[in-house]
Amino acid sequence: MTFRRKISVVAALAIATTAAVSTQANAAAVGGGGASFMANMMDICASGFNKNELVNPGKADTITYASVGSSSGKTGFANGTYKFGGSESAYTSGAPANLVYVPLIGGSIAIGYRVDGMSPANAQVRLTSETVAKIFAGQITKWNDPAIVASNKASTVKKKLTATKLGVTVTAKKVAANVTFTVKMTAAAKTKYKNAKVTISAATLGGATKSIINSRYTKPMTKTTSYVANTTYQVNVGKNPIGVLAVATVTDGVTITMPDLAIRVVHRSDGSGTTNNFINFLNKSFPTIWTKATSDTFSTGFPGTVPTDGSFQSAKGNEGLASYVRDNNGSITYAELSFLEERSVKAAAVSNPSGTYVSPSPSTSASWLEGAEVSAEGLVTQNYAYTASDAYPINAVSYGLASSAASADMSISKRFFSYFLNTCAPKSAPGAGYTPLVGKILEKAVSQLAKLNGGA
Amino acid sequence: MSLVLQGQVGRGEFSREIDAIVQQGEILAIVGANGSGKSTVLQTIAGIAALKSGRLSCDNEVWDEPITKIFTPAQDRHCGVVFQDLRLFPHLSLIANVAYGLRSTEMSKQEAHARAAEELTLVGLDELADRKPGQVSGGERQRAALARALVLRPPVLLLDEPFASVDVSSRKGLRDLLPSLVQGYQGSVVLVSHDPEDVQTLATNILTFG
Amino acid sequence: MIQDDLVPQHRKLVSSYTLVDRIFRRVITTGGLFSLVILGLIGAFLLYRGFEIFSDFGFSFITGEVWNIGDPMDTSTAVLGIGAMLMGSVITSVIAILIAVPCAIAVALFIEFYSPRKVRLILTAVLDLVAAIPSVIFGIWGYAVLLPIIEDWSVPLERWLDFIPIFSVPSGIFGRSPFLAGVLLALMVIPIVTSVAREVYSQAPRDLIDASYALGGTRWGAIRNVVIPFGRSGLVGGAMLGLGRALGETVAVYLTLNLVFDINFRILGSAGGNVASLIATKFGEATEYELKALMAAGLVLFLVTLLVNFMASIVVNRSGKII
Numbered sequence: 006m007t008f009r010r011k012i013s014v015v016a017a018l019a020i021a022t023t024a025a026v027s028t029q030a031n032a033a034a035v036g037g038g039g040a041s042f043m044a045n046m047m048d049i050c051a052s053g054f055n056k057n058e059l060v061n062p063g064k065a066d067t068i069t070y071a072s073v074g075s076s077s078g079k080t081g082f083a084n085g086t087y088k089f090g091g092s093e094s095a096y097t098s099g100a101p102a103n104l105v106y107v108p109l110i111g112g113s114i115a116i117g118y119r120v121d122g123m124s125p126a127n128a129q130v131r132l133t134s135e136t137v138a139k140i141f142a143g144q145i146t147k148w149n150d151p152a153i154v155a156s157n158k159a160s161t162v163k164k165k166l167t168a169t170k171l172g173v174t175v176t177a178k179k180v181a182a183n184v185t186f187t188v189k190m191t192a193a194a195k196t197k198y199k200n201a202k203v204t205i206s207a208a209t210l211g212g213a214t215k216s217i218i219n220s221r222y223t224k225p226m227t228k229t230t231s232y233v234a235n236t237t238y239q240v241n242v243g244k245n246p247i248g249v250l251a252v253a254t255v256t257d258g259v260t261i262t263m264p265d266l267a268i269r270v271v272h273r274s275d276g277s278g279t280t281n282n283f284i285n286f287l288n289k290s291f292p293t294i295w296t297k298a299t300s301d302t303f304s305t306g307f308p309g310t311v312p313t314d315g316s317f318q319s320a321k322g323n324e325g326l327a328s329y330v331r332d333n334n335g336s337i338t339y340a341e342l343s344f345l346e347e348r349s350v351k352a353a354a355v356s357n358p359s360g361t362y363v364s365p366s367p368s369t370s371a372s373w374l375e376g377a378e379v380s381a382e383g384l385v386t387q388n389y390a391y392t393a394s395d396a397y398p399i400n401a402v403s404y405g406l407a408s409s410a411a412s413a414d415m416s417i418s419k420r421f422f423s424y425f426l427n428t429c430a431p432k433s434a435p436g437a438g439y440t441p442l443v444g445k446i447l448e449k450a451v452s453q454l455a456k457l458n459g460g461a
Numbered sequence: 462m463s464l465v466l467q468g469q470v471g472r473g474e475f476s477r478e479i480d481a482i483v484q485q486g487e488i489l490a491i492v493g494a495n496g497s498g499k500s501t502v503l504q505t506i507a508g509i510a511a512l513k514s515g516r517l518s519c520d521n522e523v524w525d526e527p528i529t530k531i532f533t534p535a536q537d538r539h540c541g542v543v544f545q546d547l548r549l550f551p552h553l554s555l556i557a558n559v560a561y562g563l564r565s566t567e568m569s570k571q572e573a574h575a576r577a578a579e580e581l582t583l584v585g586l587d588e589l590a591d592r593k594p595g596q597v598s599g600g601e602r603q604r605a606a607l608a609r610a611l612v613l614r615p616p617v618l619l620l621d622e623p624f625a626s627v628d629v630s631s632r633k634g635l636r637d638l639l640p641s642l643v644q645g646y647q648g649s650v651v652l653v654s655h656d657p658e659d660v661q662t663l664a665t666n667i668l669t670f671g
Numbered sequence: 672m673i674q675d676d677l678v679p680q681h682r683k684l685v686s687s688y689t690l691v692d693r694i695f696r697r698v699i700t701t702g703g704l705f706s707l708v709i710l711g712l713i714g715a716f717l718l719y720r721g722f723e724i725f726s727d728f729g730f731s732f733i734t735g736e737v738w739n740i741g742d743p744m745d746t747s748t749a750v751l752g753i754g755a756m757l758m759g760s761v762i763t764s765v766i767a768i769l770i771a772v773p774c775a776i777a778v779a780l781f782i783e784f785y786s787p788r789k790v791r792l793i794l795t796a797v798l799d800l801v802a803a804i805p806s807v808i809f810g811i812w813g814y815a816v817l818l819p820i821i822e823d824w825s826v827p828l829e830r831w832l833d834f835i836p837i838f839s840v841p842s843g844i845f846g847r848s849p850f851l852a853g854v855l856l857a858l859m860v861i862p863i864v865t866s867v868a869r870e871v872y873s874q875a876p877r878d879l880i881d882a883s884y885a886l887g888g889t890r891w892g893a894i895r896n897v898v899i900p901f902g903r904s905g906l907v908g909g910a911m912l913g914l915g916r917a918l919g920e921t922v923a924v925y926l927t928l929n930l931v932f933d934i935n936f937r938i939l940g941s942a943g944g945n946v947a948s949l950i951a952t953k954f955g956e957a958t959e960y961e962l963k964a965l966m967a968a969g970l971v972l973f974l975v976t977l978l979v980n981f982m983a984s985i986v987v988n989r990s991g992k993i994i
Contacts, residue, residue, distance in 0.1 A: 076956030098743040098958065267843055274930055276956040301956075304932070305739060313933030314842035315941030321952075333846070509881040535884035548882035552900050561896065562886035613887065 035417045038071035039078015039091030041322035042279045043403035045343040046110050046439045047072075047091065050429035051421070060424045066417045072322055076276020076301045082406045088414040089422075090406030093278025094301055095384055105457055106383040107405040107422055108450040110430050111374050111440035113365035114283050114399040115352035117330045117345040118337040120148050122264035129364065131156045131258060133356040134398055138291040140337060141270055141283075143312045148335065149263040156356070157261040161254060162237050168248025172197075175205070175240045179232060179252040186217065186238070188226040194242075195222060201243030208361075210235040210257055214394045258362070267316060271329045271338035274319035276301035282401035283339045289389040290358075290398075339399070342366070343438030357398040358390050367435040369397035371443065377402075379446050383453040402446065411459035419457040426450055464617055464649050468515010470498060470505045476513050477501075481668055483617075483649040490652045490660040493670025499653040500545060503619045506651060507542050508535030519617065536565065538617070541610030545621040545653075547602055549594040555605045556581060556590040562613045580612040581605070583642065600631030607642065616648045623652070624659060636662060714973060721967030724751065732967060733757065736934045738949070746960045753968045755932045759849065759944030760972070763924060764917035766853025766938060771860045772910050778861070779868035780894060802862035810926030813855040818927065821851040825939040840940040847929040849943035855923050860913035867909025867987070871902040908987030915980040919972065921947035946972045 037047075047070040054061055054068050073081070075092035082090030083101040095106065116137060118130060132140075136152045139145040145152060167176050172194030176187045188203055203226065205218040217238070218228050235255050240247040273280045284306035287295040300306040303319070311317050318336070320329045327344040330336045342365045345352050354362040363369050376391030385402040405422050408415055426442070434441040442450055464483040469476045477498045483489045491499045504510040505517065508524065511532065517525040524533045541562075549558050559577035564570065581587050584604040589597050594605065603623065610618060623639070624632045640663065654660055660667060688696070724732055728751060735752015742748045778798070782791050825845040832838035875898040883893040925948035929941045950965050950972075957965055 073955060080956050269844060274952055302740070305741075311931070312842075313931045313935060313942050314937075315840070315844035315848075315929065315931075316842045317931075318847065318929050318941060319931075504881075507885045509885060535881070536887050536889055539887055540885060542882070542885040544878070544882060544885075546878065548878050550879060550882075550896060553896070561883070561888065561892075565886065565888045565892050609886065 033065075033413060033417060034067040034069065035088045035414050035421070036069045036071065037089040037091060037405075037418070038073050038081050038087040039406065040075040040093055040278050040403055041072040041324060042075070042093050042112060042114075042277075042341045042401060043091055043110050043439070044070065044072035044323065045341070045347070045437055046112075046403075046430070046434060049433050049437060050425045053429050053433070054421050054424050057424065057428075060420055060428070066420075068417070068421050072324065074273070074275035074322060075278030075281070079406065089418040091403060092406055093401040093403050094281035094299075095404075101408070103409040105407050105409050105453055107407055107426075107453045107457070108379070108383055108385060108442055108446050109403050109405045109422065109425055110434060111370055111400060111402045111442055111446075112341045112343070112438070113367075113370040113373075113397050113440070114279060114286075114339050114401055115342040115345050115365040116337065116355060116399070117327060117340055117350040117352055119330050119334055119350065120264065120266060121334045122266065123148070124262045125259065128157075128259045128261050129351065130261065130353045131356070131362045132353045134286075134290055135294075137353075137355060137399075138287045138294045140268060141272075141287065141339070142294050142308055143270070143317065144294070146268055146316060148266040148268055154261075154263055156362075157263070158258065159260045160257045162249060162251045162257070164252065164254050165248070165250050166252065168240060168250055170247045171242065171245060173203075173240075173242055173247050175247055175250065177238065177250045177252055182232050183229050184232050184252055185227060185229045188218070188222065188240075190222055190225075198222065198242050201245075204239075204241045206239050207233065207236050208239065208394065209233050210255070266335045269316055269318055269333060269336040271318045271320055271326050271333075271336050272303040272311075273321070273326065275321050277303075277322075278403070279323060279339065279341065279401060280306070283399060286387070286389060286399050341401075341438070342370075346438050355398060357392075357394070357396050359392040359394040359396075361394040363395060363397045365397045365399075367438065367440045369395055370400050370440040372396040373398060373400050374402070374440060374442075374446065375444065377446065379449040383449055385446055400440070402442070407457045409456045409459065411461060415458040416461070419454065422454055422457070426454065464506065464517075464519050464651070466502070466506065466515075466517050468517070469513040470501050470510070471513050472501060472510055475501070477670070479668075483651060483666070485647065485649055487665045488650040488652055488663055489666045489668060490654060490664030491668045491670060492654060492657070492660055495655070497670035499670060500621055503542070503621050503651060503653055506538075506617065507540045507619055508533065508538045539613065539615050541613050541615030541618045543603075543606045543610045543620045543623050545625055547594075547606045549602060549606060549609070551594055554591045554593055555586060555597070558594065558605060559609045559612050562609065577608075577612055580608040583611075584608045584638065598631075600627045600635065603627050603631075603635060604638070607639075611642060611646070614646075614648075618646070618648055618650045620650065620652045622654055624654070624656065639663060710977075714970070717966050717970035717973060721963055721970050724964045724967035728752070732964075733971060736932055738932050740958055740961050743958050749960060749964075751961070751964045753946055753949065753971060755934045756944040756946045756949045756968070757971065757975075758934045759928075760918050760946050760975075762936065762938060763849050763852040763856055763928070763943065763945055764914050766850060767856035767860055767917040768910050768914050770854060770857035771864050771913055772906070774857070775861050775864035775868050775909070775913075776899075776906065778865045779872055780898070782865075783869055783872045784890060784894060784898070798862045798865055801858075802866075806859065806920060806923045807926070809855055809859055810923035813851065813923060813927045817855060818846055818851060821848070821854060822846045825850060829939050837936045837938050840937055842940060844941045845939055847927060847941045847943075849928065849938045852924050852928045852943060852945070853938070855927055856917040856920055859920065859923065860916050863916060864906075864909045864913040867912060868902065868906055871905030871909065872898050874905075875901045904986055904989050908983045908985075908989075911979055911983030911986060915976050915983060918979065919947055919976050920945070921951050924948045925951050 051068040051070050056064060058064065075094050078090040078092050079096055081087040083099050116132060133156050136145060136156060172191035174189045178185045186205055202220060203218055203222050207215045207217055217230050218226060237255050238250040240250065280303050281299050281301045284295060285299040288299055296308045297306050304311045318329060320326050323340040323344040326338040326340045327348045327350055330338050330350050331348045342352060352365050354364045356362050372393050373391060373396035376388040378386045380386065407418055430441040463485055467480045470479055471477060479502060481489060491502060493499050501510060505512055512525045512527055514527055523531045524538060556574060556577050559580055560573040563573035563576055578590060581590050584607055586601060586604055589601060594602055624635055627635060652663060732752055734754045736755040737750045737752055739750045782794050786794060822845045829838055829840050879897045880893045883897055924945040928943045928945060930944055930948060930952060931942035933942060935942060946968055950969055953961060953965055
């Protein structure tokens with residue numbers, strides 16, 4: 006009997022083990038892959054998801070993400086290599102059935118550079134977006150090119166308390182912590198501009214513009230506003246500028262002496278959504294320089310032939326670009342802000358359509374994305390003429406690639422996307438150099454998310 | 462120049478006793494059956510093989526003495542050797558073969574070739590100087606090998622079956638040539654042969670290996 | 672009839688193998704054929720997958736220097752050519768061989784003729800170890816360590832030699848150059864070339880070496896006049912084996928070279944290519960049609976490498992004879 010008993014114990018043990026294994030089997034490792042642009046954010050959110058008891062009961066499921074570039078992500082998701090994909094560009098061909106784009110995160114495409122020997126050494130380089138277009142098209146090849154030098158001159162607005170033009174007189178007066186504006190018109194001017202609005206808008210360096218007066222003139226106007234340092238005041242009557250006032254001398258920018266150094270443009274060797282968004286910006290903003298429609302492949306979207314003398318270098322992934330610039334003097338590239346920050350690579354301030362130089366940051370990127378539209382299928386279209394003065398103009402939105410068909414993997418991916426959008430991104434993105442989605446893009450993202458996994 | 466060899470020669474398992482003295486101007490012939498160690502003796506004197514025990518000296522200079530670990534390398538003994546299988550360098554012309562030893566003494570190429578040309582004339586090969594060993598007959602090769610050894614004016618000349626690879630008619634000519642070549646030569650000669658006729662015409666002393 | 676009987680017939684020689692012999696023979700024959708079949712199947716697979724490309728582009732696929740898939744929906748807009756990459760493969764491999772062979776000869780001669788026994792054992796082991804280092808390690812090391820060094824060397828080279836077209840770099844941008852890739856490949860192929868060179872040199876005719884010594888020749892004289900001439904054909908074979916490896920090397924080149932689709936011979940400039948790293952770069956994200964082109968590129972590389980290795984084995988088999 007002992008023998009038989011032993012057998013039954015062994016059998017029971019075997020069943021117990023199988024049971025344990027089978028609960029384990031419900032847990033799954035879900036591997037996604039694609040865009041390197043959002044890879045830093047994916048790493049943060051995947052590890053957050055994997056450790057989060059609330060959204061991942063028993064911490065049973067594991068999300069991994071391979072940073073292989075948007076093109077490889079799209080191919081890999083279509084053929085099943087990746088259970089979900091990541092991309093900043095839409096499929097042009099070979100899209101899988103039941104595809105759903107879920108906007109997940111935004112970010113600025115920062116212009117990273119390394120120029121040893123400029124002075125002052127730590128100044129932030131300013132580039133007009135046209136200069137950016139010309140550098141990346143190979144038309145500007147030296148760091149001391151006049152166009153670069155010109156945008157890196159300090160401009161000074163001297164203290165100016167009165168402006169008189171076209172019969173309009175505007176006076177500013179600083180009293181304690183306030184500034185008082187007075188507007189007066191001659192009788193002729195009053196008649197001439199009776200339908201025009203008088204506007205005074207304050208522009209503070211590195212900040213937003215603010216309207217102080219915006220109304221028709223009927224009698225002398227007075228308005229008091231609190232004083233903000235480094236602010237200039239633009240006065241217009243209708244479309245006619247009257248002048249720029251300043252209650253103290255305002256200096257904008259730093260004069261930088263540039264070395265006589267060749268520019269090395271570093272672009273992606275792999276197919277990339279970052280490239281796609283960057284070239285789209287260049288093509289839409291400067292169609293005479295960037296003549297071709299955008300593409301994931303740099304050489305395809307490039308106007309003409311990419312220079313072959315070594316002045317253009319290719320590297321893989323946002324990681325590769327940022328590392329190359331860190332290691333090579335004279336180089337310049339385009340990459341998500343977080344990759345530059347990670348490697349202490351400096352990012353240039355770029356002029357936006359309103360003519361203001363803006364540094365890339367989560368808030369300046371968010372300001373830009375306020376001007377963007379989102380399509381029915383979840384794809385974001387940016388407005389490249391958007392004139393908010395505090396908006397950084399080169400940005401991208403990363404999409405999760407997922408399926409509306411139900412599957413075990415998709416159910417986990419859906420939970421992960423939901424955690425990403427609602428919990429992880431709002432909390433961690435700004436600190437990591439990304440821009441969490443808000444407003445209509447976020448609303449669309451949530452409704453796209455609902456379609457995944459058969460709506461379940 | 463006197464050569465004294467006493468001790469055991471051999472390679473690997475093989476060894477044999479030898480006790481021989483060759484005085485200046487003497488020609489010692491070693492005769493014996495195949496495999497009796499004749500060639501090994503020559504190789505030992507040349508410095509290609511080492512003595513197992515005993516002592517090899519030339520005049521007062523010790524060339525090989527295992528007990529004191531003295532061993533003069535082959536290239537410093539300045540022996541002239543004619544190997545049984547000749548060992549001419551197949552990729553070099555006859556004149557380059559003959560000049561080879563001279564070039565090793567840091568002599569200029571021009572001078573070495575002039576001396577080599579003289580030597581080739583002595584053995585009657587002046588017209589074949591630019592041929593390679595593969596392009597001449599067996600007898601001519603044999604004479605080239607002789608010239609290569611003699612051009613060094615070596616203190617010790619070692620001849621291993623110098624007529625073995627030659628047909629009968631050429632052998633006669635060579636046998637006549639050798640004494641005339643050796644006549645003006647001041648060193649000691651060791652000759653290995655199994656042909657009694659060679660030995661009788663040339664040797665001053667004979668050592669027989671059983 | 673009688674005549675026939677008188678003519679002696681050949682006796683039949685019946686050699687019968689034992690069962691074990693027959694089984695062993697089957698096994699090794701199968702094994703031997705199997706590798707040939709695999710080789711053939713690889714070639715056939717690449718040809719099958721890449722055939723459309725050859726029929727679309729013909730010879731210009733091999734000579735063209737543009738790689739542009741055009742509109743992904745319309746294959747007729749694609750322009751695909753591996754000329755630049757193929758030339759890059761050749762340039763980097765030739766640089767590698769030019770550097771590796773003299774080094775390998777020196778190392779092999781030292782090991783065979785000069786080094787004491789202990790040093791020889793250590794050196795041999797070290798070389799075997801170098802041969803076993805994964806190429807990705809070489810690539811990372813090349814990028815992180817060798818690149819700045821080569822960049823520093825390139826500057827004076829360019830300054831002194833820029834009248835020779837291959838050394839001129841008009842853009843003044845070095846680093847990530849075919850020269851760097853070539854040096855890295857040289858380090859990778861030195862072990863294999865050295866091991867062939869050692870093998871060949873150890874077979875140099877002993878009696879001629881002795882003859883050289885007996886005539887007063889020095890060790891260097893023996894090496895120069897006997898060992899090197901006799902080893903020459905074997906060494907050529909070894910060099911070609913190294914060339915075969917260098918041609919096919921992927922990761923190390925991929926990590927160090929700036930991939931540029933342009934046939935140029937400026938070896939110090941930061942632009943080059945290599946068929947294998949083209950495939951590595953494009954494979955993951957390729958469209959259906961581009962994938963076929965990569966297969967075709969693979970076939971070309973496969974054939975070139977096969978040819979080089981085949982020639983190498985012929986030459987190695989001839990070694991020992993003087994060429």
